[in-house]
Amino acid sequence: MGDTCGMHSREEAVRLADELGGRIHVALRDDGLDAELVVELACLLYDKGLRTPAVQEVLERATAHLTARDLARLGEDLLRDSGFEPTFALEPGLWTELEQALKRVARDVRATGIPGMLRLVVPDWDDSDQAWVEFRGVHHGNGIRPVAGRDPQGALASVADAAQEVIMEMIWGVWPVCSVHGLGLRAELEDEMVVWRCAGAGTHDVALVGELSSERRE
Template sequence: MSNAVARYEAVAEPLMRKVHPGLRQGSLAPQDVVALACELLDRFHGGDAVLERVEPNPALVPPVETTALARRILDDAGFDPGFDLAPERWETLRAALRVVAHDLPTRGVEGEPSIEILEDSFPVAAAVRRADGERLNRGGLILPETGDDPAVAATALATLIQESLLERTWQVWPVCPGHDLGVHASVRDGTAVWWCAGDGGHALAPVGALARVLGRGRPR
């Protein structure tokens, strides 16, 4: 590990992990923002937000400007709070998986899938398992930012499960009965739907509501 990387992990990252909760809780400490800006400047992350925070006298910067600059500094540095600093992401993924699970009986898959955090992965991510314990990981793991939007979360989980089942069985699912085409999960007008490309494209059903169109399949 290089000295620069070691210093980043020892100094800059802990500072970002202090600034982010301060932003969320309305308890941002200006000195932490200044320290973070100086540290990033030392590491040649001299973006506009960093320079704006380092150059003026901290005592003269209004709190509202400090808050805005702190957000920009974190964005410029590519900081991601993961699941631990943004636990609502995890709850969004869990809720989305419960929605997607309503569609699995149409494929003949019984039992509730589960989702778990893989603390040892880098970056930390989530994985899905079938009720029988098999991990469904076709297309990769679920990153924390997927939980920032419920529709995106449902679409990502539906896609992961769909592709994993396809790899396992070599059978397309779901299929639009009107066009005999495989459909895919997509966000349309802010809603997660199963989208068919037939006749210019149409929503077959919302994710979680396939049974209304396809009924239940036989167990596989």
């Protein structure tokens, strides 16, 4: 079956692989994956020079012999091989998770007396479909990939980090600050919880992200 590949330029293969990855992602989610989609993606990856076990298996096996379980396994493997990540349009729940995280970070902004509103945006100039935290009408620092929304705590850590970047840029100062040592805090994942951590006095946790109004000092 590999002889049927090689019909696309490298640039075209990259673009088509992204589009096809989205279709396969949706089909896997909805339990309706068709063998034709799997074969087409395998060919496109072959065109790009990828010779992974999944690509080789799809191109060497007869399509009629691929069971539904085979297709699901190979579809997932091909998405991983291609580096596919779902967009917010494909998985709106990823955006929702980031918005929930932003609400928790916004509580800390209010608790520390910093005026201004946070919101998530996808700028027109960012064709990577990343979310950015906007503060006082400005977005700065790091974008947040949609996959960050797969895990609530991962989403919270990513949003807290991005919010901190833009807030400090706008206030020209450190935020948030440890009330004990006067040092800046960083959002870090600890025991499946995201905490604001101070580097002073041997490092200590100040509060959970979203609970700076009730600091826990150590």
